[in-house]
Amino acid sequence: MKKLNRAQAPGRRYATFLKLGTGMVALATATAWVAPALAQSTASEMDEIVITGARKQPNIAGLIQAETSPKSRSTVTQEYLATQTAGQSVLASLNLLPGVNFTNNDAYGSSGGNIRIRGFDGNRVSLTFDGIPLNDTGNYAIYSNQVIDEELVNRATVNIGTTDVDSPTASATGGTINVQTRKPLDELGVEGKLSFGSNSYKRIFTVLDTGDFGPGNRTSAFLAASYQDYDKFKGYGSLQKKQFNTRIYEDLGGGDFISVAAHYNENRNNSYQTNSRATFASNYFADYNNTWVPQTAVNGKADTVPSTDSNYYNVRVNPSNTGNIRGQSRFHLSDDVMLTVDPYFQYTLANGGGTTSIKETDPRLIGTSKTAKGVDLNGDGDLLDTVLLYAPSNTNTFRSGVTSSLIWDIDDNNRLRVGYTLDYGRHRQTGDFSYIGADGTPLDVFGGKNSGQIYAADGSQLEARNRYSIAELNQASLEYVFKALDQKLTVVPALRLPFFHRELNQYCYTYTSTSTNVASLSSNQYCTTNPTITQTNLYRTPFTGTKDFSDPLPSLGVVYQITPEHQVYFQFSEGFSAPRTDNLYGVKTDQPGIVDPEKTYNFELGERFQTNWLMTSVSGWYTRYINRIVSALDPNDANNTIDRSLGRVDLYGASIEAGFAITDQVNFYTSGSYTHSEVKNNLAGPAGYVYNTSGKQLVDTPEWMAAGRVEYKPLDILSASIEGKYTGTRAATDVNDEWTTPFFVANFETRLDLPDAGGFKGTYLQFNVNNLFDRRYLNTISSSTSIATVAGKSSLPFYQVGAPRTFMGTIHTSF
Numbered sequence: 001m002k003k004l005n006r007a008q009a010p011g012r013r014y015a016t017f018l019k020l021g022t023g024m025v026a027l028a029t030a031t032a033w034v035a036p037a038l039a040q041s042t043a044s045e046m047d048e049i050v051i052t053g054a055r056k057q058p059n060i061a062g063l064i065q066a067e068t069s070p071k072s073r074s075t076v077t078q079e080y081l082a083t084q085t086a087g088q089s090v091l092a093s094l095n096l097l098p099g100v101n102f103t104n105n106d107a108y109g110s111s112g113g114n115i116r117i118r119g120f121d122g123n124r125v126s127l128t129f130d131g132i133p134l135n136d137t138g139n140y141a142i143y144s145n146q147v148i149d150e151e152l153v154n155r156a157t158v159n160i161g162t163t164d165v166d167s168p169t170a171s172a173t174g175g176t177i178n179v180q181t182r183k184p185l186d187e188l189g190v191e192g193k194l195s196f197g198s199n200s201y202k203r204i205f206t207v208l209d210t211g212d213f214g215p216g217n218r219t220s221a222f223l224a225a226s227y228q229d230y231d232k233f234k235g236y237g238s239l240q241k242k243q244f245n246t247r248i249y250e251d252l253g254g255g256d257f258i259s260v261a262a263h264y265n266e267n268r269n270n271s272y273q274t275n276s277r278a279t280f281a282s283n284y285f286a287d288y289n290n291t292w293v294p295q296t297a298v299n300g301k302a303d304t305v306p307s308t309d310s311n312y313y314n315v316r317v318n319p320s321n322t323g324n325i326r327g328q329s330r331f332h333l334s335d336d337v338m339l340t341v342d343p344y345f346q347y348t349l350a351n352g353g354g355t356t357s358i359k360e361t362d363p364r365l366i367g368t369s370k371t372a373k374g375v376d377l378n379g380d381g382d383l384l385d386t387v388l389l390y391a392p393s394n395t396n397t398f399r400s401g402v403t404s405s406l407i408w409d410i411d412d413n414n415r416l417r418v419g420y421t422l423d424y425g426r427h428r429q430t431g432d433f434s435y436i437g438a439d440g441t442p443l444d445v446f447g448g449k450n451s452g453q454i455y456a457a458d459g460s461q462l463e464a465r466n467r468y469s470i471a472e473l474n475q476a477s478l479e480y481v482f483k484a485l486d487q488k489l490t491v492v493p494a495l496r497l498p499f500f501h502r503e504l505n506q507y508c509y510t511y512t513s514t515s516t517n518v519a520s521l522s523s524n525q526y527c528t529t530n531p532t533i534t535q536t537n538l539y540r541t542p543f544t545g546t547k548d549f550s551d552p553l554p555s556l557g558v559v560y561q562i563t564p565e566h567q568v569y570f571q572f573s574e575g576f577s578a579p580r581t582d583n584l585y586g587v588k589t590d591q592p593g594i595v596d597p598e599k600t601y602n603f604e605l606g607e608r609f610q611t612n613w614l615m616t617s618v619s620g621w622y623t624r625y626i627n628r629i630v631s632a633l634d635p636n637d638a639n640n641t642i643d644r645s646l647g648r649v650d651l652y653g654a655s656i657e658a659g660f661a662i663t664d665q666v667n668f669y670t671s672g673s674y675t676h677s678e679v680k681n682n683l684a685g686p687a688g689y690v691y692n693t694s695g696k697q698l699v700d701t702p703e704w705m706a707a708g709r710v711e712y713k714p715l716d717i718l719s720a721s722i723e724g725k726y727t728g729t730r731a732a733t734d735v736n737d738e739w740t741t742p743f744f745v746a747n748f749e750t751r752l753d754l755p756d757a758g759g760f761k762g763t764y765l766q767f768n769v770n771n772l773f774d775r776r777y778l779n780t781i782s783s784s785t786s787i788a789t790v791a792g793k794s795s796l797p798f799y800q801v802g803a804p805r806t807f808m809g810t811i812h813t814s815f
Contacts, residue, residue, distance in 0.1 A: 042131065042328050042329065042330050042340035042341075042342055042405075058610075058612050059075070059077055059079070059615075059659075060613075060615055060659030060660070060661050060667055060669065061079065061080060061659060061661075061667040061669055061709070061711055062076060062077040062078065062079030062080030062081065062082075062083075063076055063080045063096065063659060063669045063709065064615050064617075064657060064658070064659035064669060065077065065155075065615075066610045066615060067608065067610075067617070068490075068559060068561070068567060068608075069557070069559070069569075070490060070491075070492050070557025070558055070559040070569045070570070070571055071159055071160075071161075071162050071557055071569070071571045071573075071604075072159070072160040072161060072162070072571060072604050072606060072619055072621065072655070073157060073158065073159050073160070074094075074097040074098065074100075074157070074158045074160070074617075074657060075155055075156070075157045075158070076093055076094060076097070076155065076156050077154070077155045078153060078154055078155065078182070080093065081093055081150045081151075081153055081156075082150075082151075083711075083721060083749050083751070083766075084150065084749075084768070085107065085108065085109075085197075085768050085770060085806075085808055086193060086195040086203055086205070086766075086768075086808065086810050087108055087109060087110070087149070087150075087195065087203045087205075087226070087228045087241070088108065088109040088150060089104070089109040089112075089113065089144040089145060089147055089150075090147050090148070090150050090153050090156050090179055091113065091115050091127075091142075091144040091147065091156075091177070092104050092109055092113065092144070093150065093156070094115070094156060094158060094177070095707070095725060096669070096671060096707040096708075096709060096723060096725060097158055097657070097671060097707075098160075098655035098656065098657045098671040098672060098673040098705075099117055099118045099160055099653075099655050099673045099675065099705075100115065100116075100117050100158060100160075101115070101116045101117075101702065101705060101727060102114070102115045102116075102144075103115075103779045103780040103781075103800070104144075104779070104803070105272055105779070105780060105800050106232070106233055106239075106272070106803045107198070107199075107233070107770045107771070107803040107806035108197075108199075108201060108228070108230055108239070108806075109144065109145055110145050110228065110230070110239040110240075110241045110267060110269060111145065111232075111239055111269055111271070111272060111318075112143060112144050112145045112318075113144045113145075113780065114700075114780045114781075115142060115144065115177075116174075116700060116701065117158065117160055117161075117174050117175045118160060118161060118174060118175070118621070118623070118651065118653065118673075118675055119174070119649075119651050119675055119677045119698045119701040120173060120174020120175065121174075121700065122135075122140075122141065122142035123135070123139060123140040123141055123142070123171065123580070124140070124171060124172065124173045124174040124577055124598070125142065125172060125174045125175055125176065125177060126163060126167055126168075126169035126171060126172035126175070126176040126177070127142045127147075127176075127177045127179070128167065128168070128169075128176065128177070128178050128179070129147065129148060129179050129181075129263075129324070129326075130179070130180060130181050130261065130326050130328065130342075131168075131178075131326070131328065131342045131344075131403055132168070132324060132326055132342070132344040132346065132401070132403075133168045133169055133401075133423060134146075134147070135169065135171055136348075136395070136397070137397055137399060137425030137427045137469075137471040138395070138397075138427045138429070138469060138471070138580060138581040138582070139580040139581065139582055140171040140577070140580055143320070143322075143350075145241070145267055145269075145320075146265045146267065146320060146322045147179060148179065148181060148243075148245060148263055149205060149224065149226050149243055149245065151191075151193065151205055151207065151224070151226075152181055152182055152207070152222075152224055152245055153179055153180065153181065153182065154180045154181060154182040154183075155180050156177065156178065156179045156180070157177070157178045157180070158175065158176070158177050158178075159175050159176045159177075159178070160175045160621075160655075161174065161175050161571075161573065161575075161600075161602040161604060161621060161623060162175060162176075162555060162571060162573040162575070162602055163175070163176045163496070163573070163575070164176065164178075165417070165419065165477045165478075165479045165494040165495075165496055165555070166403050166405060166419040166421055166475075166477050166496075167496075168401060168403050168421045168423045168473065168475065169473075169498075170471075170473050170498055170500040170549070170576070170577065170578045171577045171578065172575060172576075172577070173575035173576065173577045173598050173599070173600040173625070174575070174600075181245075181247060181261060183220070183247075183249055184209050184210065184220035184221050184222040184247060184248070184249050185209040185211065185220065185222070186211055186212045186220060187209070187211045187212075188209065188210060188211035189208075189209050189211070189814055189815065190206065190207070190208050190209075190814060190815055191206065191207045191209075191762075191812070191813075191814040192204070192205065192206045192207075192812070192813055192814070193205040193206075193810055193811070193812045194810065194811050195228075195808055195809065195810040195811075196808070196809055197230070197768075197806060197807055197808030197809065198233075198805075198806045198807050198808070199230045199231045199232070199233050199806070200229075200230055200231045200238075201228070201229075201230035201808060202228065202229055202230065203226065203227065203228035203229075204226065204227055204228075205224070205225075205226040206224065206225060206226075207222055207223070207224035207225075207245075208222060208223050208224070209221075209222045210222070214250075218250060218251040218252070218253070219248065219249070219250050219251075220248070220249050221246065221247060221248040221249065222245075222246065222247055223245075223246045224243075224244070224245040224246070225242075225243065225244050225245075226241075226242070226243045227240075227241070227242050227243075228240070228241045229241075232270060232272060232287070233803045233804060233806070234272065234284075234285035234286075234287045234801075235270075235272065235273065235285070235286075235287025235288055235290070235313060236270070236287070236288070236290040236313045237269075237270025237271075237288075237313045237314070237316075238269075238270060239267070239268075239269040239270065240267070240268045240269070241265070241266065241267050241268075242265070242266040243263075243264065243265045243266070244262075244263070244264045245261070245262070245263050245264075246261065246262050247259060247260070247261035247262075248260050248261075252331075254332055255330065255332070256329075256330050256331050256332055257328075257329065257330055258327075258328075258329045259326075259327065259328040259329065260325070260326070260327050261325070261326045261327075261328075262323070262324070262325045262326070263323060263324050263325075263326070264321075264322070264323040265320070265321075265322045265323065266320070266321050266322075267318065267319060267320045268317070268319050268445065269317060269318040269319070270288075270313055270314065270316065270317055270318075271288075271316045271317060271318050271352070271353060272287065272800060273286065273287045273288045273311075273316070274780075274782055274798040274799060274800055275798060275799065276796045276797070276798060276799070277732075277738065277778065277796075277797070277799060280778065280799060280801055284776055284801060287313070288311050288312065288313040288316050289308050289311050289312060289313065290312075290313055291308055291312070292309060292312045292314070292439065292440030293306035293308060293309055294438055295309070295378065295387065295388060297378040297379065297380035297385070298380055299380045299381040299382050300382055300384070301380075301382075301384065301385075302384040302385060302386075303378065303380065303384070303385040303386070303387075304385070304386050305357045305386055305387070305388040309355070309388050309440065310355045310357070310388060312440045314439075314440045314441045314442070315353055315354070315355050315390060315436065315440065315442060316353050316354070317352075317353040317392075317442070317445055318350075318351070318352050318353060319350065319351060319353075319445040319446065320348070320349065320350035320351075321347070321348075321349045321350070322346075322347065322348045322349075322350070323346070323347045324344060324345060324346040324347070325344065325345045326342070326343075326344050327341070327342060327343045327344065328340075328342050329341045329342070336408060336409045336410070337406070337407070337408050337409075338406070338407040338409075339404070339405070339406055339407075340403075340404060340405045340407070341402065341404045342402065342403045342404065343400075343401070343402040344399075344400065344401055344402070345398075345399070345400045346397070346398075346399040346400070347397070347398060347399075348395065348396065348397040348399075349394065349395070349396050349397075349446065349449070350394070350395055351392035351393055351394045351395065351445075351446060351447070352392065352393065353390075353392050353442075353445075354390075354391055354392055354393070355388050355389060355390055355391055355436070356388075356389055356391040356433070356464060357386050357387070357388050357389075358377065358386065358387055358389055358433070358462075359374075359385075359386050360374045360375055360376060360377050360378075360382075360383040360384070360385050360386075360387065361373060361374035361383050362374065363528060363530045363532070364456060364462060364526070364527065364528040364530065365377075365456045365457060365462065366456060366457050366458070366530055367456035367457055367458030367459075367460045367528065367529040367530055368458045368460075368529050368530065368531060369456070369457040369458045372457030372458075374457070375454075375455075375456065375457055377389070377454070388436060389433045389434065389435065389436065389454065389462075390433070390434050390435065390436050390442040390443075390447050391431055391432075391433050391447065391464050392431070392432070392442075392445075392446065392447045393429065393430075393431050393464070393465055394428075394429070394430050394431070394432055394446055394447065394449045395427070395428070395429050396427075396428040396429075396430070396449070397425055397426065397427050397428070398425070398426045399423070399424065399425040399426070400424055401421070401422050401423035401424055401473075402420075402421070402422050403419070403420075403421045404419060404420050404421070405417055405418065405419040405420075405477075406418045406419075412483075412487075413482065413483040413484065413487065414480075414481070414482055414483075415480070415481040416478075416479075416480055416481075417477075417478070417479040417480075417481075418476075418477070418478055419475075419476065419477035419478075419479075420474075420475070420476055420477075421473065421474070421475040421476075421477070422472075422473070422474055422475075423471075423472070423473040423475075424470075424471075424472050424473075425470070425471040425472075426468075426469075426470055427468070427469040427470070427471060427581065428467075428468050428469075429465055429466075429467050429468075429469070429581075430449065430463055430465055430466050430467075431447075431463050431464025431465035431466070431525075431527070432446070432447040432448035432449045432453065432461070432463060433447060433448055433453075433454045433461075433462040433463065433464065434447040434448040434451075434452040434453065434454060435452060435454070448461065448462075448463075456528075456529070458529060460528075460529045462527075463508075463527040464525065464527065465508065465525050465527065466507040466508050466525075466527050467504070467505055467506045467507060467508070467525075467581075467585065468505040468507070469502065469503060469504055469505065469581050470501070470502065470503035471500070471501075471502055471581075472500070472501040472502075472503075473498060473499070473500050473501075474498075474499045474501075475496065475497060475498040475499065476496075476497045477494065477495065477496045477497065478494065478495045479492065479493075479494040479495075480492070480493055480494070487561075488560060488561040488562075489558075489559070489560050489561075490557075490558070490559045490560075490561075491556075491557070491558050492555075492556070492557040492558075493554070493555070493556050494554070494555045494556075494557075495552060495553070495554050495555075496552075496553040496554075496555070497550070497552055497553070498549075498550060498551065498553065498576060499548070499549075499550040500548070500549045500550065500578045501546065501547075501548050501549075502546065502547045502548075502549075502578070502579075502581065502584065503544075503545075503546050504543070504544065504545045504546065504547070504581070504584055504585060505544050506525075506540075506542050506543050506544070506585060507527065507542050508525040508526055508527035508528075508542060509525065509526045509527070509528070509533060509538060509540070509541055509542065510524060510525055510526070510538075510539045510540040510585075511524055511525075511526050511537050511538055511539055512524070512537045512538075512539050512637055512639050512640050524539075524640070539640075545584075547579070547584060549576075549578040549579070549597050551574075551576045551597065551599065553573070553574045553575065553576055554572075554573075554574060555571070555572060555573035555574065556570075556571070556572045556573075557569065557570070557571050557572075558570045558571075565609055565610055565611050566607075566608070566609050567607070567608050567610075568605075568606070568607050568608075569604075569605075569606050569607075569608070570604070570605050570606075571602070571603070571604040571605075571606075572601075572602065572603055572604075573602045574599065574600065574601055574602070575599065575600035575602065576597055576598070576599055576600075577597060577598040577599075578597050579595045579596070579597065579629065579643075580643075582643065583595045583629060583643040586642050586643055587642060587643070595629060595643055595644065595645070596627050596645065597627065598625070598626065598627050598628060598629060599625075599626040599627060600623055600624065600625050600626070601623065601624040601626075602621065602622075602623050603621065603622045603623075604619055604620070604621040604622075605619065605620055605621075606618060606619030606620075607619070612661070613660070613661040614658075614659070614660050614661070615658065615659045615660075616656075616657070616658040616659075617655075617656070617657045617658070618654070618655070618656050618657075619654065619655050619656075620652075620653070620654045621652065621653060621654070621655070622650075622651070622652040623650070623651040623652070624648070624650060625648065625649040625650070625651060626648055627645045627647065627648075628645065628646040628647065628648075628649050628679075629643050629644065629645060629646070630643070630644070630645075630646045630683070630734060630785070631643050631785075632644065632683055632685070632691070632734070632785045633685050633686050633785065633790060633791070633793060634686065635684045635685060635686055636686070637686065638686035638687065638790070638791035638792065638793050639793075646679060646681065646683055646693065646734070647679070647680055647681030648679075648680040648681065649677060649678065649679050649680065649698060650677070650678050650680065651675065651676065651677045651678075651698075652676055653673060653674045653675040653676055654673070654674050655671070655672070655673045655674075656670075656671065656672045656673075657670075657671045658670050658671075664713075665712060665713045665714060666710070666711070666712050666713075667710070667711040668708075668709070668710050668711075669708065669709045669710075670706075670707065670708040670709075671706070671707045671708075672704075672705065672706040672707075673704075673705050673706075674703060674704060675701060675702070675703055675705075676697075676703060677697045677698040677701050678695060678696070678697065679693045679694060679695065679696050679697070679698065679734070680694060681693065681694055682694045683734065683785070685785075685790050685791070686790065686791040686793075687790075687791045689790050689791065691734065691735055691785055691786055691790075692735060693734050693735055696731070696734065696735060696736040697731050697736060698731070699730070699731050699732060699733065699734060699781065699783040700730050700731070700732070700781045700783060701730060701731070702727050702728035702729065702730050702742075703728050703729075704726070704728035704742075705725065705726065705727055705728060706725070706726045707723070707724065707725040707726070708723065708724060708725075709721060709722070709723035709724075710722055710723075716753075717752060717753040717754075718750075718751070718752055718753070719750065719751050720748075720749065720750040720751075721748070721749050721750075722746060722747070722748050722749075722772070723746065723747050724744060724745060724746035724747070725744065725745060726742065726743075726744045727742060727743055727744075727745075728742045729741065729742050730781065731783075732781050732783055732784070732797035732799075733783060733784050733785060733786050733787060733797055734783070734784075734785045734786065735785065735786040735788070737786055737787050737788065738787050738796075738797055740777075740778045740781070740799075741777070741778070743775055743777035743802070744773075744775065745771055745773075745775055745777070745802065746771070746772040746773055747768070747769065747770050747771070747772060748768070748769040748772050749766065749767070749768050749769075750766070750767050751764050751765070751766045751767075752764060752765045752766075759815050760813045760814070760815050761813075761814055761815065762812065762813060762814045763811075763812065763813040763814075764811075764812050764813075765809070765810070765811055766809070766810040766811075766812065767807075767808070767809050767810075768807070768808045768809075768810070769805065769806070769807055769808075770803065770805070770806040770808075771802065771803060771804060771805045771806060772805065773805075774804055774805040775802065776801065776802065776804070777801070777802045778799045778800075778801060778802075779799065779800045779801055779802045780799065780800040781797060781798075781799055782797060782798040782799070783797050784796060784797045
């Protein structure tokens with residue numbers, strides 16, 4: 001274990017920090033910076049250096065990196081990311097890794113996608129960006145189209161089945177993904193990229209690096225911006241994305257530093273329509289309609305809503321504004337003691353569009369008024385009409401927190417690390433009604449959130465949803481790194497102690513469904529000030545409640561370096577996922593045991609062989625998954641779905657990964673994974689019906705996946721690569737009565753480097769083809785319990801389809 005000697009350590013000892021606890025220092029720094037953190041936490045980054053003994057590990061083609069961590073881990077670096085489609089989500093570039101399956105909603109990434117790792121969906125995988133958590137505070141969802149531009153990513157690391165000891169998460173039963181921003185460059189320069197492609201795709205990216213400046217030339221910064229715009233590959237509409245990033249880095253000497261970064265992302269998307277398997281079989285490009293029929297407004301006539309307007313593409317939108325400020329820092333308090341502090345702040349405003357038809361005499365429009373009979377929504381002078389309103393479900397989140405660690409290098413073979421994490425999110429969910437323009441375009445994509453509100457006769461705002469939640473994570477952690485046998489053996493016991501608090505404030509009434517459609521009790525809300533509430537089918541009145549969840553999560557990692565090239569490792573860890581807000585709003589919180597935390601016990605044994613020209617990794621693993629939460633028909637009322645426990649699931653499998661630098665001109669990468677999942681219990685349905693889930697596989701979890709990539713560089717200025725992935729069959733229902741077919745998708749890339757000229761350098765032309773063989777396949781799955789009709793109700797799984805063959809050309813230069 002390498003330590004800094006006194007000559008290397010910074011002269012200033014920051015003695016005042018010694019008088020404060022790690023958590024107090026972290027909170028004070030967070031308040032002072034009003035900011036957040038970076039990819040992996042600073043302390044976890046230091047742990048890697050300690051365990052590996054090197055600050056930069058060798059890799060092959062940017063797809064496989066030498067790893068010595070006592071856990072299953074895969075890493076992709078900028079070398080590989082630079083070959084991918086410009087503007088693509090970094091999560092899509094993880095798709096070749098073993099056990100990882102990412103389904104992209106289109107070829108360019110702005111419409112989002114879904115990631116799974118060894119059977120665990122994105123809500124059960126922790127995504128961090130420079131150490132700060134990106135999963136939604138309410139439902140833990142990952143929004144892949146809001147991640148930082150790939151050009152600014154130094155690397156992305158996947159911990160499979162386990163977390164870092166300081167991971168700021170209450171949901172990671174399936175592992176973590178850490179995305180790390182690059183540092184500013186030490187020389188002044190500008191980099192630019194311009195891309196064009198299929199579906200009228202266009203994108204521009206530029207970044208300015210200041211180079212070193214300030215006293216001692218120890219400060220550097222970058223400022224980056226990008227814009228992309230393209231048409232949907234099916235149906236009507238387009239997707240636009242703007243992004244801005246900046247980072248300033250101050251080198252304090254002796255390895256100490258302070259960094260502050262900021263990120264802002266804005267999406268304005270028309271959504272792709274999901275459909276059943278039968279619909280896509282008859283029309284692969286089925287989507288929302290492009291015909292808007294203006295609604296009539298005639299006095300004395302009961303005007304109605306044209307039947308096609310609710311599925312008009314311009315009311316099916318997905319806007320989002322997201323941003324964060326991130327801080328990172330490391331301070332030596334003495335030669336052997338370090339303090340890391342990573343504070344952050346995040347902001348989110350987003351919705352998924354949608355409409356609702358409202359009668360002008362709806363009780364919600366009367367409210368507490370004693371005289372009004374309704375509100376004339378269309379201005380035709382009567383109260384006879386039904387009017388289509390824009391009714392998005394807005395989520396507005398303000399989130400702040402800090403991850404901090406105190407690290408003591410006891411000697412060359414012993415290190416102790418104590419950490420504290422705070423993550424505090426205020427989660428506001430509203431359904432703000434507003435009007436739709438005469439051409440079918442919402443007057444504001446966020447509805448009545450900011451303007452254009454619709455009011456009842458008593459002055460109250462018309463809303464489809466109104467709730468406020470707080471999610472607060474307080475977490476302590478302890479890790480010990482011990483080395484023995486000439487540092488060939490590394491043992492890392494650790495303990496994570498999360499305490500998670502949810503505060504629930506439901507301001508609306510919850511009703512059960514009375515229609516032929518099945519409604520979720522977490523979303524079937526009726527918001528009104530009207531005192532004459534109908535008691536029929538009333539499930540719950542407005543309420544306030546709290547729920548607390550905690551569990552000690554031990555882990556143990558062991559690595560033995562047999563030779564400099566050959567190592568074996570063992571990993572045990574426990575995972576924990578607290579219920580989501582929707583889980584809790586849909587049940588009565590005074591009924592204990594209905595929704596409990598999910599828990600995992602993970603075991604893995606692996607072997608690695610690593611040289612500069614050949615790297616391999618093989619592992620076998622087993623996970624016991626307790627209390628998996630699913631959404632299914634309420635056994636007591638077939639009109640509703642509720643979230644409840646499916647019970648125990650056992651998972652086991654094997655993974656292999658290899659990179660081979662065959663010659664200086666040819667690199668080869670391959671991976672494969674086998675994942676077996678088995679549900680252990682049946683699920684009770686309504687009217688005595690039993691869903692036969694026992695012995696079935698988890699949804700959207702292929703047993704077999706295999707991937708490969710070959711890169712060939714016949715000339716110093718010319719390279720080409722082809723990569724592909726096979727994805728096996730996936731169950732689309734919990735009962736396994738509908739499956740997808742397996743598919744293979746290949747991508748091609750070639751690049752030509754141009755000579756430096758006129759002050760321009762690093763200039764190249766790049767050409768990408770996605771879905772090279774133009775395969776058609778079912779992509780992202782919105783699963784259901786069963787396709788069977790139960791108690792008169794049925795719920796088919798719905799899908800996204802894969803984008804067809806897509807072409808893109810890019811020119812890059814810098815000066």
